[in-house]
Amino acid sequence: MxxxxxxxxxxxxxxxxxxxxxxxxxxxxxxxxxxxxxxxxxxxxxxxxxxxxxxxxxxxxxxxxxxxxxxxxxxxxxxxxxxxxxxxxxxxxxxxxxxxxxxxxxxxxxxCEAAPDRIPGLSEGGDWFYTYEGATKLAKKFHNITKGRVLVTVNFPKTPNIPHQCGIAPVETTIMLHDFLTQRGVRENIEILYTYPTHAQSVTNGLFLQEPTSKVLPAVFDGAGIKHRTGFTLSKVDAKKKIAYSAEGEEIEFDILMSTPPFIAxxxxxxxxxxxxxxxxxxxxxxxxxxxxxxxxxxxxxxxxxxxxxxxxxxxxxxxxxxxxxxxxxxxxxxxxxxxxxxxVIAIAQMGLSCGMPLWYNYEEDVQPTPCSKLGSFVRKGFNKGIYWAAARGMV
Ligand SMILES: Cc1cc2nc3c(=O)[nH]c(=O)nc-3n(C[C@H](O)[C@H](O)[C@H](O)COP(=O)(O)OP(=O)(O)OC[C@H]3O[C@@H](n4cnc5c(N)ncnc54)[C@H](O)[C@@H]3O)c2cc1C
The missing domain is CATH 3.50.50.60 (FAD/NAD(P)-binding domain)
Incomplete structure (x- = not known):
């Protein structure tokens, strides 16, 4: 049969x-x-x-x-x-x-799907680039902001050792934001503050979910004047007052809250x-x-x-x-x-608007960060422009 x-x-x-x-x-x-x-x-x-x-x-x-x-x-x-x-x-x-x-x-x-409703106030007060609708809304805000603070927050699933969608995306978009605001000529009037929760898979008090990348990120962010802080696990957002609260007891004011929302199946x-x-x-x-x-x-x-x-x-x-x-x-x-x-896992991270960083790892070995390059960006562009469709068809 x-x-x-x-x-x-x-x-x-x-x-x-x-x-x-x-x-x-x-x-x-x-x-x-x-x-x-x-x-x-x-x-x-x-x-x-x-x-x-x-x-x-x-x-x-x-x-x-x-x-x-x-x-x-x-x-x-x-x-x-x-x-x-x-x-x-x-x-x-x-x-x-x-x-x-x-x-x-x-x-x-x-x-999986974004579930911002799982954090009180996030749907009303936050923004995210994980959906086309969310990204379109965010584009308008990034286009209009002239001064203030963009706060970046990252949320992990509650189930232990499960990552959010695309682990490197919050880092990629933070650096892309720096480039974008620099191109607009408004970067010096806008603070970018990248935060990370206390617990991120197996890493505690880091800036990324794997130790080697977590260790190099402060230098990368410092080089671009991006402020960073660990130990900020988003627990609540006051959309009217534009304040983000953490489970650790901190509160941070923002003009735009670019958040990686909770994800669920x-x-x-x-x-x-x-x-x-x-x-x-x-x-x-x-x-x-x-x-x-x-x-x-x-x-x-x-x-x-x-x-x-x-x-x-x-x-x-x-x-x-x-x-x-x-x-x-x-x-x-x-x-x-x-x-x-x-x-x-093999990918090319978009580390800024014109720089690509190849990365690979498996169950045994963490990502070893390498310098990002224009060649990396070229390959990433190729993926965005057409290689992806060939890969989806099973040709690459
Ligand atoms: C902003 C962003 C940046 C990213 N950057 C990268 C990157 O740089 N590199 C990288 O490798 N990955 C990246 N990713 C992650 C990558 O896009 C996802 O991992 C990938 O799309 C997941 O594929 P999937 O097939 O598991 O899920 P999806 O692509 O979400 O597909 C799920 C499918 O199931 C269908 N479906 C859902 N429920 C039902 C149902 N009940 N009945 C029938 N159909 C159903 C949906 O319509 C959809 O077609 C990024 C993702 C985002 C959002």
């Missing part, structure tokens, strides 16, 4: 994995033995890092959106459906429309009963090597929804997708998975 692979989520993780699976399993697909279906609740596919450039007026965002169908190989079935229910005993996912999608193998790739996963993460955050319990959901032999997961201690980043997914695709292909052909994920 035809075997069915179902992928839920048409973002970076779902799209790359669907295309990689279609390539690996082409002979079986051609013979009508295997069928791949991807369902997603959006017609569009967003290149999420593009929002950062929108925040600094470098893009309106249109070039960072593609029609989801256009990114998938023609052999993949695609339907716009909102998954609402999962039955792992009877192997099906149910959609809001009532349609049931049965599977032999399931890949859960529904990402999407509703479908939070309500699936598959996660026991703290505060109903919904992170999927994931085997760090096979990338299977723990306790479920035919369900894989990757991307921002997992509970692994690695960055929630495209540069992570790029290395996870082959593990998932190889393992499913091998299970179908031979009855056992063959690949293990080693925690590899």
């Amino acid at each position: 035809k075997k069915k692979i179902l992928i839920v989520g048409g973002g970076t993780a779902g799209t790359m994995t669907a295309n990689n699976l279609a390539k690996k399993l082409m002979p079986e697909i051609d013979r009508g033995e295997i069928e791949i279906t991807l369902i997603s609740n959006s017609k569009n596919h967003y290149y999420r890092p593009g929002a950062m450039y929108v925040a600094f007026g470098k893009s309106e965002g249109y070039e960072f959106v593609r029609d989801q169908r256009s990114l998938l190989m023609s052999e993949i079935n695609f339907e716009i459906q909102e998954a609402t229910e999962i039955d792992t005993k009877n192997n099906f996912v149910k959609a809001k429309s009532g349609k049931k999608f049965e599977y032999d193998f399931l890949v859960l790739a529904t990402g 999407t509703k479908f996963i939070r309500e699936s009963g598959l996660s026991q993460a703290l505060d109903n955050e919904g992170w999927l319990p994931t085997d760090k090597k096979t990338l299977k959901v723990k306790g479920l032999s035919n369900v894989y997961t990757l991307g921002d929804v997992v509970d692994l201690p690695v960055s929630k980043a495209g540069g992570t997914i790029h290395n996870q997708t082959d593990v998932v695709a190889d393992n499913i292909a091998s299970e179908l052909r031979h009855g056992y998975p063959t690949e293990n994920y080693d925690g590899l």
Whole structure:
């Protein structure tokens, strides 16, 4: 009987994995033995890092959106459906429309979402660049500010050892902001204050979630006149008075609060009963090597929804997708998975408007910071302008 692979989520993780699976399993697909279906609740596919450039007026965002169908190989079935229910005993996912999608193998790739409401006052008083709407709002504020203070705050999930989306993004945007305000000629009248919470994954009282980067950041920030302070865990915002309060008992006034909000898994996963993460955050319990959901032999997961201690980043997914695709292909052909994920993350951080820093790390080794360069920026630009779409199609 035809075997069915179902992928839920048409973002970076779902799209790359669907295309990689279609390539690996082409002979079986051609013979009508295997069928791949991807369902997603959006017609569009967003290149999420593009929002950062929108925040600094470098893009309106249109070039960072593609029609989801256009990114998938023609052999993949695609339907716009909102998954609402999962039955792992009877192997099906149910959609809001009532349609049931049965599977032999399931890949859960529904990402995560910003949840500013989890901190009192943050929705009203704060801004963030993690969504296109938020970035557009922020762009207007960055364009108009002439004096005062931009306060940067970073929030981590409550579940231990889980990062927020894209660990380096708060650093990238703080330095981009310095460049942007310098270009506008208003930097000397505006204080940029970067703060970091007391506990950030395994680091305590640092400026970043890994020790080696945390140690070099003070010099980087000092060089740009960016003020920095650790031990500021945002607990409350007074939107009227424009004051941010910390769990450590401090208060800081701001003109603009650029915050990394709390992140949680999407509703479908939070309500699936598959996660026991703290505060109903919904992170999927994931085997760090096979990338299977723990306790479920035919369900894989990757991307921002997992509970692994690695960055929630495209540069992570790029290395996870082959593990998932190889393992499913091998299970179908031979009855056992063959690949293990080693925690590899490779990315180019945008350290300012025209400087790129290559970074890589895995479960064993932290990022070793290297000087950022114009060449790094060139590669990052290439990724933004087109390499990403090739990567999503499984070509890079
Ligand atoms: C501002 C910003 C900057 C970033 N910078 C970088 C960077 O420099 N480098 C880097 O590597 N990464 C970066 N990232 C992170 C990267 O973009 C994410 O890690 C990546 O997009 C996550 O992919 P994903 O597929 O797991 O989730 P998503 O891309 O969010 O995709 C999830 C998909 O699931 C769908 N979905 C959700 N719920 C359902 C449902 N119930 N039913 C059906 N479909 C559903 C959604 O519509 C979406 O298509 C950045 C992110 C942001 C926001």
